[in-house]
Structure formats: structure tokens, C-alpha cells
Amino acid sequence: MSLSQITRKFLLICFFFLLWYIVSSFYFEQKELLSDQNEETLAKVHLAPPLTLSNTTVTTITDDVNNNNPLNELNKKYCGKPTCKFLFVYYIGEQETKANLHFRSFSQLAEKLNRIMVLTNVGSSRIGTCTNFPFDFYYNTNLLQKEFPNVLFKSENDFIFWLKERDQIKKINNNDNKVIPPLSILHSSIKLHNNTFSEETNFDKHKCISKFEPLMNTKDPNNSRVKYTRLFIRTTDLRTGKSRVKSSELLTKFFTVDEEILLVNGKVIYPLFPQTMPVIPYSDHILNEAQKIKDKLSSSYIGIHWRLESSIPELLPECVQGLIKTLNKIMEEEGIKNIYLATDYPLLSSRSQSSTFKEITNYHHDAIRTLNETFKINTWVSLGGLEQLRKNDKYNKELSGSGIQGILDKLVCVNSNYFISGPKGCSRSSSFTRAIADKRSNRIKNKDSGLLNIIDRWEIPL
Template identity: 85%
Template sequence: MSLSQITRKFVLICFFVLLWYIISSFYFEQEELLSDKNEETLTGVHLTSNTNKTIITDDDNNKNQLEELNKKYCGKPICKFLFVYLIGEQETKANLHFRSFSQLAEKLNRIMVLPNVGSSRIGTCNEFPFDFYYNITLLQKEFPNVLFKSENDFIFWLKERDQIKKMMNNNNNKNIPPLSILHSSIKRSRNTEKTFYDDAETNFDVYNCISKFKPLMNLEDPTNSRVKYTKMIIRTTDMRSEIARVKLSELLTKVLTIDEEILLVNGKVVDPLFPQTMPVIPYSDYILNEAQKIKDKLSSSYMGIHWRLESSTPKLLPECVQGLIKTLNKIKEEEGIKNIYLATDYPLLSSRSQSSTFKKITNYHHDAIRTLNETFKINTWVSLGGLEQLRENKKYNKELNGSGIQGILDKLVCVNSNYFISGPKGCSRIASSFTKTIADERSNRIENKDSDLLNVIDRWEIP
């Protein structure tokens, strides 16, 4: 065999060996890539990636829905409320106490829920919204750092939160817990040796009107609301001076700085809680306009009288009315004022008094008012057509036949009177917050020299 033939054969053999090697290597790599082990690994990574993606998306959506609700309603991802659902005392003092709790809301950085009003009270049991008595826009200006929401707004938040919670729970993602609530009673007491704050029994202060928020807020259902109960009993002397109230307000702010979403308070405190006393909550434009109409009808000048007959001694009333007549005649002669406006708890629209606590009306009371009417033309909010639109609607009958919106109207008319008088001891109540509020406002106006008021307050004498 020649050399050329041998060389050709060797080249062919090398070629086929190389070809076999290439084909074998390719087959082996494909088999390895398609093996069960690698297929499981790739599939596992793929499934894990999808599972994680699904969970994150659902949680974020649910979480974002709740946060978006809170941001829309509260301006923050978490809502915290102060809801003082009961404020003791009638409107004049309740007005003062509401201001104290608004100061507390500011210190605690909580939204202040505006309770309903009616029958000269502030509290959730009443029939009318807060703005029936008060101007919320001006209230907000007095407390620029406090966000105020109505009861209806609060119910809206509860309802929306409940819907989000149900949706999440239906998806087996129980990520929204029950409402967290601290239910506290804050009361002043003459019988305690010191102010204290402590846990309370679950039924410490049954107040049935809270039930109107069920089923959205149910204090008896642990799946709906996780409730803790506390009480603060305040020693009377800890509220009487500005220095004492500094310490009290610091204690109150400290113990009520909590994480719970809702701070429910039953408040009967009588005196201010903070050293600074804020101005009177501004009244609604409707009541202010009614007061102006009455002032216009009384012409250029008038005398205002506040006579709370409930606090009088009935047998003294014949002498009381004679003393009032004598004083009115003297003012007419000296000041030239002829018109007279009477603010009173005596019955004006029905046989019932204008005060829910004034029940024993005697002939002495009837005779005193009759004598006054026979001597002068006496004007009242009824005779001058005050609150006429409300009087045409039966919805307001109970309000107008008791102590309610007309008490605020009386207060405003007396504040604007050129001359203001009230009764002496035995004829009227001396320590009246209603009378004091009128006198304080008149004093401020006279000090500022922005009115034509002739006095702050005078009391007539018994002859």
C-alpha cells in the first residue's frame, strides 16, 4: 500500500472519530438538561416565584385599602379618635367642657368626634347634629390643630372599615383585628382624697345610646371590638385653680396617650380640665341671624332680663315682681329705654316650663308673670317670632318646648341688650353659669369699647 493511500485512510478515521465525539457530546448535554432533577428545580423556582407574587399583591391591596380609607378620612395611615359621647350639664357648661375635651384631643393628636346636640345638651343620645347649635367652621379656627368629624362621618369610617375587614376575612387573610377601644369615665368627685386613674369594671357606666353604632361598633362582641375599661376620678380641688389644672392636664394627657383607635369617654367634669379656658364655641349662623332679627324688632334699645324662676322661693315672688317693676321703671326714666325682653324658664309655648328640671310651677309663679305682663309690654322669643321656621316643623316640638336652642337665642339677645338685669337671692338663681356667661361677654365688649352697652349686670332688689 502506497504512502498516499495510508495517509488518506488515516484522515478518514480521524474525521469519523471527531464526528462521533461531537454527536455524543451534544446528546449528553441535552439529556442532562432534560433530566428530572433539573426539571424539578426549574419548576420549583417558577412556582415559588408565582406564589410569592400572589401573596404580596393581595396583602398590599388589602393593606392599601385600609390605609387609603384612613388617609382619606384622617389624613394618616392610622385613625385615632376621641369620642366624648356624654358631656354633663346643660348647654352653657357643656359648651365649656367640650372646649376642654377639644384641648385634650389636641394634646393626644386625635380626631375629635362631634356628638349630637339637643335639649340644651351635648351627647350622642340627642337628636340633632352638632352644627344645629354650633358653627363648625369657626370652631375649627379656634382649634386649628384638631380635626373635627361628625357622628355621621364616624359611622362612615366604621362602615368602610367593616367592609374592608369582611372582604379580607372572606379571602382567609385575617389581617385586620377588631376595633381597639379604651372606654373611660372621667368624673369630678368631692368625696375622693386624691385624683386617681385605674381599671374599671366592664359595666362601669352603662350608656345605652352607644348601641346605635351597632353592629359596626359592638362593645360586647370581642370579634368586633377589643375593649379596655378605665376610670379617672378627679378631686375637686385639683380643678379649681390654674396651677392645679396644669398638673391635672399633664396627668390626663399622660395616662390617655394610648395606641387604641377609639378613645370613648363619658365626661362629667364640671370645671375646666386645662389651665387655659378657650372662648365660647361659636353658635350657628341661623341662631345668630335670629338674634339679630329680634334685636331689630326691639328697635334702637332694650332692657334684657334673665329670670330663672325655678330657683326662686315661691312665697317671695309677690315681693320679687314688685322689686323688678320698680327697677324697670327707674331704668326707663334714667336711660330712656322702653322696650323689655324677658329670658325665662317660665312656660311660653305650652303648660310645661322651658327647663326639664323645673316641674313644680305654683300659683305664685303664675301670678308674678301675670303682674309683670299687666304692668309692661314684655317681649319674649315667642312673641317676637323667633325660630319661626323651626316652630313650623313638628320635628322640633320637643326641642322648642324645653330647654334647647331657644336658650342659646335668649343668651345672645341678652348679651346684645343695652341694659341687663337679673334677680337677687330668693327671687332667682345667683350662681347661674347662664347669667355669668352673658355678663362676661358684656364685660369684654365694654372693655373693648365696641358697643353701646350701659352696664354689665345689675340685680334688682326686694322692697
């Protein structure tokens, strides 16, 4: 082969190599550009993490997710910050007087944990999600907020709206659990125990949580990631303010968690924190009803709290005679003519005003009949209390049992000039009675209060 032929062949090889290089370079450049275009598309819908091209990290997507994550925006709308953390004490195992105390304790816990406190529903003298009325049916939420200025409160309806919007966003972004992950929930039961402060994982779910399904389906791992704990607190750790210092610190530490929702089923007797907060103020519409009744009772009246449920039926004939004797003495000595009776005896129907008072005997009927035949006895029913609610059928169950009228009775007795309750055997010294006495004890310090005593017990005649 001649030198010229070798040269031409070499040049031809170089030409094809150069052509291959140009085409290849164009192909890889187009491929890289397409990757950038895909990256921009992914950034808009927040579906992919940043990719690395030519040893360079593309950060546009991460920045966009941080700034415009739809869950963050929802949380800012409802909670004022990118993350919503709720404390939802959905069940408190006490009637209103003690439930009022325990809700305050859990509000203190919400403040310590920097969590939003859900204003659980109320009804039938309870605070619990099983009931039918919003929190402000019983309580003044504006004054509650003033008592806890560092706690953000949301109603159950607000909580449901948040769940709904979160669920809608999740459906739109259903291919990316990093953007809208399942709900994270710590479901805890708190109970008193005679032994040490401890945790157990065995847990019984409360049926009323099902009302939030399917938005908060605790059985579906795609909907909710749930942890269950059962927490026991020694009774000795809650009996005094001093003993509650350590236990409240331990409780706060235990519940310092990242879960969005802290669901609590609380059955405790004593406050959880050293400081006992003031009673949650009642709604204006109940206060107005109490004032109307006070006005109808004229200048002065005797308030009686007679809880018949805990009485000994066979002793009731003597009990009522002792009450009559005591009333005559007070009316003569103090010049008081009007009497107001707060009782669990049936007033609107054949059922008692207490859900636990089921066995009403002739002894009970005869005692109330004797009292009515001796004096003009006024009650919230006879004085037209809660008249507007009584016109609406949806409040029938509430008014026929232990409910809003119990709060009304409490307020009327607190304002009575003279207050009496039954002795052992005739009645029971309940937290309801003690709450009235405590309030009167504070008021009687004011010389203009018009209160003549804090509380007296009538005696059974010998």
C-alpha cells in the first residue's frame, strides 16, 4: 500500500471519529437538557428529591418544597406555624365539677408541651367527645383564653376542618408520602395506680374516636401511624401541690413527642400540676339565667342542695323533718322567705336528674311531697330557667338528665343568702356541694356579698 493510500485512509478514519464525537456530544447535551426539564416539572408538583447532574446538586426542588409545601401552608392557616401539634383530651371520666378541674390540668400540660388544646365537646355534665354540644355551650372560651394566654385553643369543629383539608391535600399528593405523610398519633390512657409511675403498651380503644373516621382512621396504616400507651400515676404523687411537682415534670417529659396528635383518655382524681388554676368560667347565657332566677327570688333566699341518690331511703322521713325544722329556724331568725332547691330528684320527667340515680322509691317521693306541702319550694323548672332551650327538642336529653341545669343550680346556690345541705344518711357530701362552699368561702370575705354563711348541714331529729 502506497503512502498516499495510507494517508487517505487515516484521514477518513479521523473524519468518522470526529463525526461520531459531534453527534455523541449533541446527544448527551440534549439528554442533560431533558433531565433539567423534568426536574423543573417535578419541582412544581413536589414529587421528587433533588438529582445530581455532572457532579452538581440541583437544590431548586428542595427549596420549593420547604417554602410551598401544602401541608405547611395548611398548618400555618390553622395553627400559625408550619407544624400543627394537638392535645386532644377526648374523654374525662368525671362529671362537670371535677371535669372542669381536670380540663384545666390538661390545658396546663398543653402549655408545657406547646400544643394546641382541643376544646372537647360537652353535655350531660361531662366534657368528652361522646357528647353533642360545643365547649362554649357550658364555658366562656374568651375568659378561658385569658386564664391561659400562652395556649392556643381550637374547637372540635376546627380540628375536624383541619383533618378534612389535610385529607384533601393528601389525596391530591397521593404519590408522595414525604409531602403529606399519614397522620402521626400517640394515643394514651392516663389512670391512677397504687404502685409506681409507669408505662404499658396494652391499650383499650375508646369507641367515640370512630366519629372522626375516615379522616382519622387509626386502624388504617395508610391513614394514621398510631402508637398506644397506657400511663399509670401513683395516687400519692397527686394528692398535694408539693407531691405534684416531680410527677408533673415526668408527665411533661413523657409527652414531649413529635406526633401531630396526642389523644388522651384521662381518668384522674387530683390535679396534675402543683398550681390549681381557677374554675373555667361559665358561658354568659348560663350566668344570665342564674341572674334571672335570683331576681325572681326577690331580695333573699335559702339555697338547698339535696342529693337524694346517696341517701338511705328508710331514713328519709326523718331527713325531711330535720330539713323542715332547720328551714323554719333560718326563716325566723334571718327573715328569709324564699327557698330554692337544687336536687337530683326528677323535675321534668319520671327520670332523675342524675344518670346514676336509677332506683327512686316511695321514700324519695314522700320526702319531696312532704317538703312541698310545707313550703313553697322553687326550682329551676318552676322559675322558668333555660326556657329557650326547653322549647327545642334537641336539648330534651340534656335537660332531663344531669347537664346544663346542674351548672345553673350551682350558680344559684352560690348566690343564695343562706346555703344548707344534708347530713350523712340523708345526702352525700359531693364535689358539687364542696364547689359551692368553696366559692361562697371566697365571696363571704366581701362585706357587701349578702352571704350569711358558707354552708350548714341540717340535723336528723332524735
